[in-house]
Amino acid sequence: MTNKLAWKNIWRNKTRSFVFISAAFLGFAIALFTLNTMKSISQQRLDDAINIQTSYIQIHKKGFIEDKEITFTIPDADNVISKVKSINGVESISKHISSNAVMASPENNIVCEIKGVVPEQENKISVLKDFIIEGEQLNDLQKTPILVSKKTADKLKLKLKSKVVVTLKSANGEITGGTFRVVGIFATPSTPFDEGTAIARYNDLELLSGIKLPHELAIKIADPSKLKEVQSKIQSVLNNEYEVNDWMYLLPELFAFDSFINMIGVLFTVIIILGLGFSLMNTMNMIVQERTKELGMLRAIGQKKWSVFSMLLKEAGLMMSIGASGGILLGVLFVYMSSKHGISISEGLGFLGIRPTIYPKLNPELLGMISIMAIALTLLISAIPARRALKIKPQEALRD
């Protein structure tokens, strides 16, 4: 009957209970939706950057990342590839030539990073092909093909089949150049990548620059949660001549942004939870205050302290359960609807690598975290006024 009593007690002051339940309902709905949306923005940005720009792990000759020196190629690359491929957890590897270059058309020129890739290998680690908006991806049949971004194409006034001259430093330190033909134009969510990158075939750049070995090996792993483990295994089979870095090292601003987004999300949730906590504390304090005499009577007739304590906790728990479960359901519904229809945000956030339309996904970890927060909040906050109720002396409460 204490459960029944707790349930009925909630509705003694319907307005007060309704206010708290509504606050919990909205608070949890907003917190769940906002956290999932922020996490999805961050995750989408990470996925895009990893799948288009860096992959999960890259191997370079020591010093290449700092100097981008064209002669810093990976020694004994075939042997390295063979060793890395045999490591459990490595899904695929793509070798790159990477060089700073000047790309010129009759109309204009730009400085960019040109990457030489083996199309067959690259397609296994990169999703750039999905962002080609005109033309086609690189293949072995094309003649000196190049992929440029829409932004580059606009700046250099290039169209499909346009010719573009690429000038770069050769292996012997001299300036060399060659003509490439635009076979595809891409537009990724990342403005910095689009503004600074062009993609050519590995063999063509090898021929142009005289570089015989790759500058980097991009590695896709089977299970992203085992990133550190795989990275460590790769490092262990290579000597100190090589650097093995994960995406967090290669894209520090992205990692920082992800951490920042997570921190904002946690902060936002903490603010909502604190607000709810104060509301619950206030509600429970009023309940104890108003029912001092009744609680004294219950103690007098023989209800044990723990039973009074748990009855009050149940009341708080029931109110929180109704509000939080409703709010969580609404939040899940919001996330589901948004995942179907998307949320349009500013196009101008491309400089941060954020897509103009976000499709939030429900993150089970966040759902779990919110549920645990609801339980913990109820227990912690309502325990304070419930503990106060235990100090009520029946003889004093009944006299008042």
Place this chain on the structure above:
Amino acid sequence: MKVIELKNVSKIYNPKGIAVQAVNNVSIEFSQGEFTAIVGASGSGKTTLLNIIGGIDTPSSGEVYVNNKQINQLSERKLTEFRRDNIGFIFQQYNLLPVLTATENVEFIMELQGKPKTEREARAKELLIAIGLGEKLNERPSKLSGGQQQRVAVARALAHKPKFVIADEPTANLDSKSTEDLLQMMQELNQKEGVTFIFSTHDQRVVDKAKRVIVFEDGKVKEDYTKNDNEKHKI
């Protein structure tokens, strides 16, 4: 048979640092089946005495025995269990749980004792019918008159078959008719079922019905007598 015994019981309160002697070296006994009224002016210490007898309050000094068991040295937990299992309480302002029905209010104490639902329900109905509230079993206190609420409170006090019932001014908020009905009902329970009643009161009608009267003044027993045989108790 002696049910309750107080030996040299005193109670001193210290509100705001000023000592107030509510009960002053009281020694008193109550036997099984008594129907006792404790009378006295407001502030004479009646309620404090009842609270000490009922284990709600503890004396500053002295000893309290119920069925030869000293209760004033029990731990708080044991004392709570003792009250739950041995004493029925009736309060001046009824103190029913407003969200529960009459039946549920009577059942509540048996629930605290862990009695099964069927037994609780049967006992609650039996009592409520016996005190004339058979038509009000599922009514909440707000739908009952003051007299009816106090009857439910009496049923609640008797539900778990306590050794004795303590009633603190049970008729204070009742009209004449309700007072008369309530007293008659308590008398019947006292006579038929042998329930021991100890109540504090200002009400002459209650005093008139009592078998034994204890006059309390300034924390002391001024007079203590049994009406039928006009026997004076030793003070």
